Amino acid sequence: xxxxxxxxxxxxxxxxxxxxxxxxxxxxxxxxxxxxxxxxxxxxxxxxxxxxxxxxxxxxxxxxxxxxxxxxxxxxxxxxxxxxxxxxxxxxxxxxxxxxxxxxxxxxxxx
Amino acid sequence: xxxxxxxxxxxxxxxxxxxxxxxxxxxxxxxxxxxxxxxxxxxxxxxxxxxxxxxxxxxxxxxxxxxxxxxxxxxxxxxxxxxxxxxxxxxxxxxxxxxxxxxxxxxxxxxx
Numbered sequence: 450x451x452x453x454x455x456x457x458x459x460x461x462x463x464x465x466x467x468x469x470x471x472x473x474x475x476x477x478x479x480x481x482x483x484x485x486x487x488x489x490x491x492x493x494x495x496x497x498x499x500x501x502x503x504x505x506x507x508x509x510x511x512x513x514x515x516x517x518x519x520x521x522x523x524x525x526x527x528x529x530x531x532x533x534x535x536x537x538x539x540x541x542x543x544x545x546x547x548x549x550x551x552x553x554x555x556x557x558x559x560x
Numbered sequence: 561x562x563x564x565x566x567x568x569x570x571x572x573x574x575x576x577x578x579x580x581x582x583x584x585x586x587x588x589x590x591x592x593x594x595x596x597x598x599x600x601x602x603x604x605x606x607x608x609x610x611x612x613x614x615x616x617x618x619x620x621x622x623x624x625x626x627x628x629x630x631x632x633x634x635x636x637x638x639x640x641x642x643x644x645x646x647x648x649x650x651x652x653x654x655x656x657x658x659x660x661x662x663x664x665x666x667x668x669x670x671x672x
Contacts, residue, residue, distance in 0.1 A: 453602070483660050491665055492566075492650055493603070498660035538602060540661075545616050546654075547593065548661055550602035 451476045451543055453551035461557040468526040470554045472539035477520045479541040483548060484513050484524050486535045493538065497524075529558045562587065564664035566651050572670045573641050581636040581667045585653030589662065591615075592634040594626060595650040597666075603650055609634050638669075646671045 452475040462468065472482075481500045485493040497506045497513040499522070505514040510527040522539055536555045540548035565584045573579050585592050591610045595603035605618035609628035628634045632653075638645055648668050652661040 481660070485663070490648070490668070492564075493652075493663040495660055495662060547605055547608060547616055547618075548652075549605070550595075552600070552602045 451541060451549040453539065453541065453549055455537075455539060455551040455554050457554060458552065459555040459557075461559065462529060464530060464558055464560050466529050466558075468529050468556070470524040470526070470537050470556075472522040472524070472551065474520045474522075474539075474541045474549070476541075476543055477517050479517060479543050480546060482513075482515055482522050482539060482541045484511075484522075485538045485540065487538060487553070488535050496537075526556075529556075531558050531560055533558050564589075564651055564653050564662050566649075566664035566667050568667060569665070570668045570670075572672060575641055575643060575671055577641050578637065578639045579641060579669060581638075581649055581651075581669070582633070583636070583651030583653075583664060584633045585651075586662045589653035589655050589659075590632050591654045592628055592632065593652045593654070593661070594634070594636045595652065596620070597648040597650060599647075606636070641671045643671050645669065 454473045456471045483498045484496040499506045499515045512525040515522045536553040538553040542548045593608040594606040597603040608616040612628045623639045625637045648666045650666045652663045
């Protein structure tokens with residue numbers, strides 16, 4: 450059974466900082482990994498999808514890397530803004546193509 | 561292009577009642593998955609539907625059942641509601657097995 454751990458569980462930073470959010474998973478036999486953001490009480494918004502053959506994906510100020518062999522993915526957020534405040538979830542998909550979620554990292558960026 | 565739409569947005573039910581939640585997938589997507597998210601937790605997989613059949617199921621009791629229609633829309637039914645069923649229920653659709661998932665805004669179910 451896939452287990453997903455996200456560190457740190459919570460993060461509070463001043464605006465402008467570059468951030469690193471970590472995700473580890475126990476079963477490295479994945480087909481892809483997706484990063485999502487979730488605002489309080491809302492649904493999930495997809496940020497980045499990395500296929501197993503890829504090492505990283507970039508979208509604007511966001512960059513996600515994937516090291517499948519070690520069971521790790523990292524989300525980098527450059528020049529953080531208050532609007533980045535949300536919970537960030539990573540979800541690897543294995544042989545069944547079903548994403549498995551951790552508890553996420555709760556991020557607060559204060560002005 | 562509409563994304564995944566879920567209805568209703570909020571719902572309050574009494575313990576023991578039954579509830580039906582609805583989901584319309586994103587255009588071009590044929591696979592629908594349902595997740596339950598308790599407060600402070602990550603989403604937990606309930607089941608997935610493809611070609612009108614349940615293809616995968618998570619660790620949820622038979623009180624949770626679903627259906628997929630020919631137009632790919634889906635319903636989640638929960639019978640004999642318990643207080644512990646109170647959660648945000650999320651629907652997600654994907655184009656093919658390896659495609660990324662698109663989530664709806666969820667249905668907040670409160671059981672009293």
